[in-house]
Amino acid sequence: MAKKGQIFQTYTEEFKIAAVKAYTSFDERKGVSNPLKGRLRTSFASIEEERDxxxxxxxxxxxxxxxxxxxAMSSSKITTN
Structure with a gap:
């Protein structure tokens, strides 16, 4: 609650517009996947390792x-006949 005689802080229109522009242009992380989410991608030394x-x-x-x-086996038998 406001106290009697309290002075509220006011901002200029230029400051408000600059704050909104700074907020909306902060979409740098949008679309970038989180490196800590999900499982790690496995890198294999050879094709045979990956196949195995x-x-x-x-x-x-x-x-x-x-x-x-x-x-899957029953549906493949139906389609091959």
Missing amino acids: DLRAQVDYLKKRYPNLVKE
């Missing part, structure tokens, strides 16, 4: 979600 890693990921997912593998 991808195969391991596929095998893991097949074990984790076996019903998706069955659905």
Whole structure:
């Protein structure tokens, strides 16, 4: 609450416009991904390493979600006949 006799701080129009322009032009970080978010990208020494890693990921997912593998196989049989 304001006290009796209190003097409020006032700003000029030029200062207000400059503050708004500075605020709106501060979009430098917009669109840049956060380096601390998500998992790190793995860099492989060779193509074979990358292939082996991808195969391991596929095998893991097949074990984790076996019903998706069955659905994919049944749909591929239908389309090949």
